[in-house]
Amino acid sequence: MCLALPGRVLEIVDAGARTARVDVRGAPRTITLGLLDAAPGDWVLVSMGLAIERISEADAAETLRLLDELESLAAGGEFAGADDPAEAPS
Numbered sequence: 001m002c003l004a005l006p007g008r009v010l011e012i013v014d015a016g017a018r019t020a021r022v023d024v025r026g027a028p029r030t031i032t033l034g035l036l037d038a039a040p041g042d043w044v045l046v047s048m049g050l051a052i053e054r055i056s057e058a059d060a061a062e063t064l065r066l067l068d069e070l071e072s073l074a075a076g077g078e079f080a081g082a083d084d085p086a087e088a089p090s
Contacts (some may be wrong), residue, residue, distance in 0.1 A: 004047035006060035007031070007069070010037050022046060025064065 004028055007029075008023035018033040031044075035053045038044055043060040044051040055063075 002047055004045040004052055006043055006055060006063050007046045007051075008060070009040050009042045009044060010090070011040050020051070022051075 005024050007024040010021045010023055010028065011020050013019040013030055019030055020029055020033050020038060022044065024029055029046075029049075031046055031049050031051055033044075033051050036044060036054060038051060038054060043055050043057055045053045045055055
């Protein structure tokens with residue numbers, strides 16, 4: 001399974017090579033924009049170093065909120081035994 005994370009475009013690194021610097025949950029990284037037209041300040045979904053879709057700031061905020069919630073649940077042991085169907089809640 002692949003997961004795409006929201007990232008905010010910080011700068012275009014190389015317009016010819018279609019690369020940009022984005023902030024993904026506080027971690028800056030260089031990605032490929034591919035066929036997307038994005039500018040600094042835009043939000044994009046990043047998967048495996050590639051921007052796959054532009055998204056709204058509201059959608060990015062909601063996705064980040066849900067990721068934080070999942071991380072909190074995982075840290076609290078809420079997902080213990082989730083890999084074992086016999087232990088999964090019904």
